[in-house]
Amino acid sequence: MDLEKRLLEGLQALPGMPADVEGLGRRLLQYIELIAKWNATHNLTAVRDPGAMVARHLLDSLAVLPHISGPNIVDAGSGAGLPGIPIALARPDWQVVLVESNQKKAAFLMQAVIELNLTNVVVKSQRIEKLSVENKIDTVISRAFSNLNRFAQLASGLCKDNAEHCRLVAMKGAFPDLELMQLSPEFHVEQIIAVTVPGLKAKRHLIKLRCN
Numbered sequence: 001m002d003l004e005k006r007l008l009e010g011l012q013a014l015p016g017m018p019a020d021v022e023g024l025g026r027r028l029l030q031y032i033e034l035i036a037k038w039n040a041t042h043n044l045t046a047v048r049d050p051g052a053m054v055a056r057h058l059l060d061s062l063a064v065l066p067h068i069s070g071p072n073i074v075d076a077g078s079g080a081g082l083p084g085i086p087i088a089l090a091r092p093d094w095q096v097v098l099v100e101s102n103q104k105k106a107a108f109l110m111q112a113v114i115e116l117n118l119t120n121v122v123v124k125s126q127r128i129e130k131l132s133v134e135n136k137i138d139t140v141i142s143r144a145f146s147n148l149n150r151f152a153q154l155a156s157g158l159c160k161d162n163a164e165h166c167r168l169v170a171m172k173g174a175f176p177d178l179e180l181m182q183l184s185p186e187f188h189v190e191q192i193i194a195v196t197v198p199g200l201k202a203k204r205h206l207i208k209l210r211c212n
């Protein structure tokens, strides 16, 4: 099955997608083509085959959409823009800040914002723990960033102006028993959600934290 067809089938199987799934699919394909082009020089992701990126990067990122709240999202340790860029493409009404401390990756993100005309995305080339934001943040999300406790420690300052509503959301693979046991009591586990990603057999879990 070709890439576009596989992507469209995946998008149609996911809840919370926009009405114009085909338009979203075209922009997502443009995005993975850009990753593939820059990957050789900027080492953005170990997944080199655009075919494998469909499920492992795009659908995996979009599967979180029904479980997070906007409109102000921060993606901590965004790397090649995951999950932040797919989220921004699917939700043009949300504002997404991509935070990435590696300068080469941040340069890619800035180029992606221009080439994909992402008017709802801002790139911050810095460490998440140093970030200050003007808007009240609704969700700080991370994928493959660090262990749960470290993520919570580094990112919780971003929730301080919106503590009632703001949530820290960590995208994890297998159920992270050990990481949950090691989480500091200052953070409260609000929800653990098993997520199904079309085309992926591997398990996915979202850990949603509230700062007490």
Ligand SMILES: C[S@@+](CC[C@H](N)C(=O)[O-])C[C@H]1O[C@@H](n2cnc3c(N)ncnc32)[C@H](O)[C@@H]1O
Residues within 6 Å of the ligand: 045, 076, 077, 078, 079, 080, 081, 082, 083, 099, 100, 101, 102, 105, 126, 127, 128, 129, 142, 143, 144, 145, 154
């Ligand atoms: C394993 S990569 C994951 C990238 C992307 N989230 C994904 O799922 O493909 C982790 C990223 O976090 C970035 N990073 C690590 N510590 C950071 C920090 N304190 N602030 C911002 N970015 C950080 C690294 O440079 C790296 O690009």
